[in-house]
Amino acid sequence: MRWVQKLVDFNFKIMYRSGKQNIKVDALTRRADSVPRSFEDERCRYQRTTILTSNRMKIADLEEEENDEPIYRLVLEANRINEDCILLREAVLKGEAQYEGTKLRDCRVQNEILYRGDLLWVSFDEHLQMKLIREVHDQPSIDHSGILRTMKVIRRYYYWPSMRKTIGRYIRNCYICQRSKASRDKFNELLHSLLIFEQRWKDIVMNFIIDLPSSEGKNVILTVICRLSKERHYISCFTDDERTTAEKTAELMLQ
């Protein structure tokens, strides 16, 4: 499993190389003095081991997989019939550089399928995108890796605008990732409580209670609380985004 994780970063080809040509490896692994002499040798005994025995496999999972439509075919089908893809295809065929904010650079249409370069375009179907990310992110060779690695694998075949954002959101909400990944935050210091002054009204807390129904032209309550005595004042006022400035608030306080 470890090797699979390493190899997933590369585009590799597995080729057969006959023993005769593979002298270097032979020299390293088959020193004459270390060749087992009989099948009783311990090294022979452990050369073939079945790791995934049938009792360890979840048959139900495999059956479900079989009935499920492969994700590639689902993406292809969505690309063919979903309205967003149809509109984008039309725009690409007209030679437009973008369609309603979606950039169409390097896009092409082949056999009525929209591609970006060699990558298959994934429709703006959130359910489909999530299914695709889950398929990649949860598979054993990726095994809940971070955003970059998951993205790298998906970007080999698929594309959709702001895919990094979608993938990031999926991974941030992934239950297994959240449970198993250690926090990489810097060590958090203990909380320090704020100083409390010995004099009343020297240290105050203010807050606006907003979005209240309008009454006599006022729709906001400014609360001012003394942190020592917990005495409080409520100041009714009117506010909108433009007029609620620090200056205005100071004026209210002074009134």
Ligand SMILES: [Zn+2]
């Ligand atoms: Zn995960």
